[in-house]
Amino acid sequence: GQQLNQSPQSMFIQEGEDVSMNCTSSSIFNTWLWYKQDPGEGPVLLIALYKAGELTSNGRLTAQFGITRKDSFLNISASIPSDVGIYFCAGQPYGSGNTGKLIFGQGTTLQVKP
Amino acid sequence: GAGVSQTPSNKVTEKGKYVELRCDPISGHTALYWYRQSLGQGPEFLIYFQGTGAADDSGLPNDRFFAVRPEGSVSTLKIQRTERGDSAVYLCASSSRTSRDTQYFGPGTRLTVL
Numbered sequence: 001g002q003q004l005n006q007s008p009q010s011m012f013i014q015e016g017e018d019v020s021m022n023c024t025s026s027s028i029f030n031t032w033l034w035y036k037q038d039p040g041e042g043p044v045l046l047i048a049l050y051k052a053g054e055l056t057s058n059g060r061l062t063a064q065f066g067i068t069r070k071d072s073f074l075n076i077s078a079s080i081p082s083d084v085g086i087y088f089c090a091g092q093p094y095g096s097g098n099t100g101k102l103i104f105g106q107g108t109t110l111q112v113k114p
Numbered sequence: 115g116a117g118v119s120q121t122p123s124n125k126v127t128e129k130g131k132y133v134e135l136r137c138d139p140i141s142g143h144t145a146l147y148w149y150r151q152s153l154g155q156g157p158e159f160l161i162y163f164q165g166t167g168a169a170d171d172s173g174l175p176n177d178r179f180f181a182v183r184p185e186g187s188v189s190t191l192k193i194q195r196t197e198r199g200d201s202a203v204y205l206c207a208s209s210s211r212t213s214r215d216t217q218y219f220g221p222g223t224r225l226t227v228l
Binding site for chain 2: 020048099
């Protein structure tokens, strides 16, 4: 089946540093989304990307939909302790019939040292 | 406004028992999704409802799993003859008909099969 390869698997950074994580696939995606999940909670949508090449920001977060439609990255600038959590990329595969079915990456665990 | 709610938040059952997990989507959202998340993994798609009908059930692992949405709002995921491997967090998400890939998740039900 279709898979998303998300990296890095985990990151431990100092408060104030910038963070970058990415997601790649061997197949084309129509939509890319980035979610954050805290322990015991469901994923919370951070950014949604709908067009190849699109670059979108949400506060300190910036994400881009790769031009090949097979990858996406998420940057977090000036990290703060509340950025701690697991970040997931997700995408709607091309040809999935517009059902909205999402494929998720394995997640990037972010820890921030004050 | 109210988000997606799921009950119970935790369910412990014995191998072979039957369980029902409930999801209340965001009011007005016609699309509803069930995902399953194993420890350390991203969510995996189970089933998608558009209104009352299951438009895509390709993610259900076997015929022990079944889901209904009789009035197009609340949905129930039913698992028969539970197995230890069914232990996971079961997440529900909903979206509007016009933006199916922008999904909002509930907090999940943690199912433990002893």
